[in-house]
Amino acid sequence: MTTLAPSPSRVRAITSRNISALRSGPEYWVTVLSGVFEPLMYMLAMGVGLGSLMTSGHWTVDGKEVSYLQYIAPAMLASAAMSGAVSETLIHFFFKLRYQHTFEGMLATPIRPVDIVAGELLWALIRSAAYIAVFLAVIATLGVTTPARALVVFPAGFLVSFAFGALGMVVATRLRGPQDFDAVVVGQLALFLFSGAFAPLSRYPEPLHTLAALLPLYHGVELVRGTAFGHLSLALAGHAAYLLALGVGCLTWTARRIELGDD
Amino acid sequence: MTGERVISAKGLAKRYDAFEAVKGIDFEVRSGEVFGLLGSNGAGKSSTMRMIGCVSRPTSGELRVLGMDPVKDGSRIRGRIGVCPQFDNLDPDLTVRENLYAYSRFFGIPRAKGRRRADELLEFFEIADKAHGKVAAMSGGMKRRLTIARALINNPEIVLLDEPTTGLDPQARHLVWERLHQLKRQGITLILTTHYMDEAEQLCDRLVIMRSGRFVAEGSPASLIRTYTQPEVVELRFASDDLRALAEKVDDLGRVEVLPDRLLIYTDRGNDVAARVRDRALGPSSVLVRRSGLEDAFLALTGRDAR
Ligand SMILES: Nc1ncnc2c1ncn2[C@@H]1O[C@H](COP(=O)(O)OP(=O)(O)OP(=O)(O)O)[C@@H](O)[C@H]1O
Ligand SMILES: [Mg+2]
Numbered sequence: 001m002t003t004l005a006p007s008p009s010r011v012r013a014i015t016s017r018n019i020s021a022l023r024s025g026p027e028y029w030v031t032v033l034s035g036v037f038e039p040l041m042y043m044l045a046m047g048v049g050l051g052s053l054m055t056s057g058h059w060t061v062d063g064k065e066v067s068y069l070q071y072i073a074p075a076m077l078a079s080a081a082m083s084g085a086v087s088e089t090l091i092h093f094f095f096k097l098r099y100q101h102t103f104e105g106m107l108a109t110p111i112r113p114v115d116i117v118a119g120e121l122l123w124a125l126i127r128s129a130a131y132i133a134v135f136l137a138v139i140a141t142l143g144v145t146t147p148a149r150a151l152v153v154f155p156a157g158f159l160v161s162f163a164f165g166a167l168g169m170v171v172a173t174r175l176r177g178p179q180d181f182d183a184v185v186v187g188q189l190a191l192f193l194f195s196g197a198f199a200p201l202s203r204y205p206e207p208l209h210t211l212a213a214l215l216p217l218y219h220g221v222e223l224v225r226g227t228a229f230g231h232l233s234l235a236l237a238g239h240a241a242y243l244l245a246l247g248v249g250c251l252t253w254t255a256r257r258i259e260l261g262d263d
Numbered sequence: 264m265t266g267e268r269v270i271s272a273k274g275l276a277k278r279y280d281a282f283e284a285v286k287g288i289d290f291e292v293r294s295g296e297v298f299g300l301l302g303s304n305g306a307g308k309s310s311t312m313r314m315i316g317c318v319s320r321p322t323s324g325e326l327r328v329l330g331m332d333p334v335k336d337g338s339r340i341r342g343r344i345g346v347c348p349q350f351d352n353l354d355p356d357l358t359v360r361e362n363l364y365a366y367s368r369f370f371g372i373p374r375a376k377g378r379r380r381a382d383e384l385l386e387f388f389e390i391a392d393k394a395h396g397k398v399a400a401m402s403g404g405m406k407r408r409l410t411i412a413r414a415l416i417n418n419p420e421i422v423l424l425d426e427p428t429t430g431l432d433p434q435a436r437h438l439v440w441e442r443l444h445q446l447k448r449q450g451i452t453l454i455l456t457t458h459y460m461d462e463a464e465q466l467c468d469r470l471v472i473m474r475s476g477r478f479v480a481e482g483s484p485a486s487l488i489r490t491y492t493q494p495e496v497v498e499l500r501f502a503s504d505d506l507r508a509l510a511e512k513v514d515d516l517g518r519v520e521v522l523p524d525r526l527l528i529y530t531d532r533g534n535d536v537a538a539r540v541r542d543r544a545l546g547p548s549s550v551l552v553r554r555s556g557l558e559d560a561f562l563a564l565t566g567r568d569a570r
Binding site: 009010012013014016017020021024100101102104105106107108109110111112 | 316318337338339341342346348350352353354355356357361364365366368369370371397417
C-alpha cells in the first residue's frame, strides 16, 4: 500500500486544512517569522560584524574573490530552507502525530499515510519557499546573484528543503518526547556551524573535514552557493543527487512507519 | 434482520506485542441493524472497533466490511463509514465548523456540499452557536457531540460509535439517542459500544457481551435478560449492616446477591418472594420488586468485581 502514489486531491485537502490552521492564532506566525529572522541575524552579525575584521583575499568562490558577507549569504539561504522545512516536518509534525492526534483523525477517513506524508511535506516546502524567496531578495541585493541565476538558486534551495523536510519526518517518528527537542536543537546547530557555511571545509582538520563532508547541509550549502554565484559544475550535480536520494529514502521510510505504527 | 450482510468476522484476533486483546471472535452485522458491543474495561471493544474502522490491522482471522478487505481496501471502506472514536481527536488548530469542513475535504466531498453538510450537522447536534469558536473552548459534552457530528459528514452507511455518550449530561444524552434513532430509521447500520445498560437496551437490536477478548453472550437485549437472569428482582434494604447474615436467611427464595447497601433476590415471582420475606419478620427498611434489566444480565455474566 505504501508504494502507492499519494492522491493529489487528498494532498490538496491536507493543504487546505493547514491553510485553515494558519488562521488559528498568532502562535504559528511567531514560529514562521522567527525562522526567517534567525539566519538573517547570523548573516548580519557574522557577515557584517566579523566580516569587517577580515582581511580580503581569503574568501573565494570558484577562484573569484568575494566579501565575507557574500561568502556566507547563500549558505544562510540554504540554512533557512533547512530550518523552515524541519520546523514544520519535525517539530510541528511531531505534535500533530503525538499530542494533537491530528493524523489519527485523518486516518479514519480515506486519507492514507502516504497522503499525509506528501501533504505535510508539501506544506513544509511551501513554508520554505517563502523563506527562500526572502533570502533570494537579500542575496540579490548583496550582488551575490542575478535575477537570472535566481531561477536556478530557487530550485536548489527547494531541493534542500525537500531533503530536510523528509529527514525531519524520520526524526519526528523516532522522538520519544519533547525532551528530545534539546538534542534536535543541538544537532541542527551543529549542522549549521560545520557545513561550510562560515568557512570552507578545507580549513577543518581531519577527521572533522571528512565528517562534515558527509553532512546533508554541506551539500545544500555547496549547491546553493555554487548556483548563486553562477558556477555550474559536475560537483553541483553530485550535491543535488545526494539531497534527492536522501529525501526520497526518508519519505519511503516514513510512509512505511506511519502505516505500521497503528499500535 | 433481513438486510444484507455488511460486516462479517471469523476468528478475528488482535495482539499487541505479547498481549492478545481480541481472541478470535465471530460475528455478522446486517444492514440497518444496531449492533452493540458491551464488556468491562479492557474487554477488547475498542480494539474490535478499530479493526472494523480499518485503522488497526487484524493479527489473524477474517474480516470483511461492506464486502471488502480492510487491509487491502481500507481507504475505500473508510470512505463509506463514519467513526466516533472513544477519545475525541478533534483538530485543535481549527474552529468547530472548520473541523467538519476539513473532514468533508478528506472524504473528497465538493466544497459547497461540504459547507452545507457541516452547517446541517451543527444544527442537528445543536452546537451551531459554537460554530466559529475554537474546539478548546467547548465543554467535554459539546466536543463529544462534534465528534459524533463529524462521523456523519460523509453520509456513512455504517457508523461506529465507541462510547458516544460518555461524559454527556442527561439532556445531551437524550439528544444523541434521538439522533441515533433517526439514523436507525434511515436504515443506517450502527455499531455501538457503551457502559450504559439503559442505552444499550433501548438502542440495540442485538448485542454481544465481551470478556477478556471473547464473546460470552449474544442476542437481543430481551433474550439476554431472559437467558441470564430471572425476570424479577426483589431489593431488600436493612437498618443492620450485617447483610451476609441476613442473606443466609433468605437464600432459599432464589439466587441472592449481597451488595454494600442491599440484598438482591432474583426470582420469577417477585411479589410472592416479597411477601415471604415480610413473613419472616427480618425487619427490612424497604422491599422493592422490579423487573430485571440488561444490567442484571450483564453483571451475572461478567461478575461484579472490577478487575
Ligand atoms: N495500543 C495498544 N497497545 C497495547 N495494548 C493495548 C493497546 N490498545 C489496547 N490495549 C490493551 O488491550 C486490551 C483491550 O483494550 P480495549 O481498548 O480494546 O478495551 P475496551 O473494551 O475498549 O475497554 P474500555 O471499556 O476501557 O474502553 C486492554 O487490556 C488494553 O490494555
Ligand atoms: Mg474502549
